[in-house]
Amino acid sequence: MDKHYQLPETQDGTVLFNTDPIIQKYHYEIDYLHSYAQDSPFFVGLSQGKLLGSHCTSCGRRFATPRGICMECGGKTEWFELPREGRVHTFTTCHFGGEAFLKETPFTLILVEFDGVDTLFLSRLVGAEPEEVYIGMPVWARFIRNSKFKPTDVYFVPR
Amino acid sequence: MRPVYMISGGITKFAKAHPQSDFRKMVADAFEYALADLPGLSRDAIDGSVCSYFSDHFTRQLMAGAMVQDYLGLDPKPSRRVEGGGATGGLCFQSAWESVASGRLNCCLAMGFETMGRVNTWKGNEFIALASDTNFDFPVGGFYSGYYAMMVQRHMHEFGTTVEQMAKVSIKNHANALYNPYAQRPGKLTIDEVRSALMVATPLTLLDICQMSEGAAVVVLASEEVAQRFGGTPVKVTGVGSGTDAMRMADRPHGKVILLPHETEEEYADLKYPGVHSFRGGRMAAKLAYEMAGIGNPGEELDFVELHDAYTSSEIQTCEDLGLCRYGEGGSYVDSGAPFLPNLDYGLSFSGSEQWPRLPVNPSGGLLACGHPVGATGLMQAVFAFWQLQGTIGKHLRDTTLQIPDARRGLIHSHAGTGTYITVSILERV
Numbered sequence: 133m134d135k136h137y138q139l140p141e142t143q144d145g146t147v148l149f150n151t152d153p154i155i156q157k158y159h160y161e162i163d164y165l166h167s168y169a170q171d172s173p174f175f176v177g178l179s180q181g182k183l184l185g186s187h188c189t190s191c192g193r194r195f196a197t198p199r200g201i202c203m204e205c206g207g208k209t210e211w212f213e214l215p216r217e218g219r220v221h222t223f224t225t226c227h228f229g230g231e232a233f234l235k236e237t238p239f240t241l242i243l244v245e246f247d248g249v250d251t252l253f254l255s256r257l258v259g260a261e262p263e264e265v266y267i268g269m270p271v272w273a274r275f276i277r278n279s280k281f282k283p284t285d286v287y288f289v290p291r
Numbered sequence: 292m293r294p295v296y297m298i299s300g301g302i303t304k305f306a307k308a309h310p311q312s313d314f315r316k317m318v319a320d321a322f323e324y325a326l327a328d329l330p331g332l333s334r335d336a337i338d339g340s341v342c343s344y345f346s347d348h349f350t351r352q353l354m355a356g357a358m359v360q361d362y363l364g365l366d367p368k369p370s371r372r373v374e375g376g377g378a379t380g381g382l383c384f385q386s387a388w389e390s391v392a393s394g395r396l397n398c399c400l401a402m403g404f405e406t407m408g409r410v411n412t413w414k415g416n417e418f419i420a421l422a423s424d425t426n427f428d429f430p431v432g433g434f435y436s437g438y439y440a441m442m443v444q445r446h447m448h449e450f451g452t453t454v455e456q457m458a459k460v461s462i463k464n465h466a467n468a469l470y471n472p473y474a475q476r477p478g479k480l481t482i483d484e485v486r487s488a489l490m491v492a493t494p495l496t497l498l499d500i501c502q503m504s505e506g507a508a509v510v511v512l513a514s515e516e517v518a519q520r521f522g523g524t525p526v527k528v529t530g531v532g533s534g535t536d537a538m539r540m541a542d543r544p545h546g547k548v549i550l551l552p553h554e555t556e557e558e559y560a561d562l563k564y565p566g567v568h569s570f571r572g573g574r575m576a577a578k579l580a581y582e583m584a585g586i587g588n589p590g591e592e593l594d595f596v597e598l599h600d601a602y603t604s605s606e607i608q609t610c611e612d613l614g615l616c617r618y619g620e621g622g623s624y625v626d627s628g629a630p631f632l633p634n635l636d637y638g639l640s641f642s643g644s645e646q647w648p649r650l651p652v653n654p655s656g657g658l659l660a661c662g663h664p665v666g667a668t669g670l671m672q673a674v675f676a677f678w679q680l681q682g683t684i685g686k687h688l689r690d691t692t693l694q695i696p697d698a699r700r701g702l703i704h705s706h707a708g709t710g711t712y713i714t715v716s717i718l719e720r721v
């Protein structure tokens with residue numbers, strides 16, 4: 133036993149923002165193993181230059197996003213290839229954003245409508261100035277060559 | 292089910308940050324206010340609670356609700372947390388209602404908070420955007436103001452809604468809040484000021500969008516027997532409804548309108564619904580709440596509405612969902628002056644249309660001016676509605692300007708995501 137024992141102290145300080153009340157800065161980050169699971173074929177499709185939607189085998193509805201189960205009738209869906217051309221259903225240019233995207237501002241978001249498809253697809257529009265974008269504008273899907281398996285592997289340009 | 296009454300409520304000042312209080316202390320302050328407001332009410336009378344807060348990222352503490360229960364001295368009574376994005380407060384209110392209506396509890400505390408000032412505004416926006424699909428929507432540029440901007444662009448395209456009409460909502464709610472000391476951002480604005488404010492996501496400027504906030508609110512709901520025991524001026528909850536829609540805005544259908552009793556299918560023959568311009572979850576919530584409360588024509592049968600105006604555009608969209616005006620008329624509804632308080636000077640001239648009865652919308656200032664500490668917001672609306680129906684606005688806000696004379700029936704509306712969870716509750720004077 134050693135009644136004079138003292139915990140060793142380190143030199144890493146605490147970042148104090150304020151003293152009354154005490155406010156200090158914490159940093160935290162993690163590695164997370166995220167699985168796309170049943171939606172994986174969509175991302176494989178992006179890497180092959182294809183946009184995959186979901187076609188309901190019961191009621192025939194066509195969704196422009198992966199949906200394993202039809203939202204209207206509950207039927208099973210199968211993959212189908214979306215057209216590469218669509219139109220701007222609605223749009224905005226973001227001058228601010230979540231911290232992760234601040235460095236990319238301004239960027240233009242669009243919801244794309246496709247002929248014969250019942251729902252829309254969210255993407256970015258590039259190659260057009262914000263004031264050039266309008267509802268109904270024809271757009272065309274383009275894919276990055278070095279796929280990152282993210283929805284940003286596809287983007288749209290004016291047609 | 293048995294009748295449920297709101298017997299007391301309390302809120303803290305909403306502010307950008309409350310570094311002197313953690314979430315437990317904020318709720319305790321609101322709880323103390325509620326206890327002090329009804330003589331005889333003490334924590335002993337509370338036999339359980341429901342806690343609402345939206346984001347574990349903002350608290351950096353899991354089971355924060357259990358810590359609030361502990362701090363308030365309510366252990367070992369039952370408690371649970373509810374969470375549903377922006378609608379968390381409204382869901383909490385209805386969950387507490389269910390506890391009392393079912394007979395499980397006789398007196399239930401609904402308590403909510405959010406601490407959003409602990410990270411910078413853009414990190415906060417990122418935390419909020421995590422409440423959009425993180426596989427498909429968030430990575431594209433996840434930003435709620437961007438999603439709402441796309442919705443209103445389509446609303447403008449379909450119905451001719453204008454940015455000036457949106458600016459009038461901003462003017463209304465900020466001006467109402469000048470008489471509400473709990474509000475975070477009261478102000479007298481002009482259309483020019485709203486439009487020339489910093490552009491966030493076209494066409495939404497900084498003054499079309501609510502702010503990050505900290506604060507807490509509590510509501511005490513009780514059975515008839517408990518309400519009678521404490522006396523005071525209880526208010527009856529006569530209707531609750533809620534609804535949902537697709538998490539991804541892109542997935543919303545383009546089908547038929549869900550009709551309210553005063554509407555017909557013919558008037559919407561050409562409307563593809565909800566698309567991205569309307570909230571069918573809000574319409575569903577309203578329909579269910581109106582059925583329970585026996586409301587046939589909400590515009591005529593309500594005396595005020597406190598709705599979830601996270602954006603000026605979403606107030607316009609929501610007035611339509613609630614049936615205060617028809618789908619497509621939200622902009623003209625604002626122009627008519629119907630949702631403005633008759634006793635305030637907003638510096639605006641109205642269209643003079645008498646198509647709609649006067650029905651103040653967000654007399655408190657709403658989220659735009661009061662702030663939006665997410666888990667507290669839906670309960671804050673309940674507290675303001677309670678004070679309106681009690682006729683005690685003057686006592687609580689220390690100013691009678693916002694008191695609606697002879698208010699008998701009010702609606703509160705809480706909303707999450709891009710319309711993903713929505714609640715509507717009806718409160719009535721007894």
Ligand SMILES: [Zn+2]
Pocket residue numbers: 188189190191192193202203204205206207
């Ligand atoms: Zn189907």
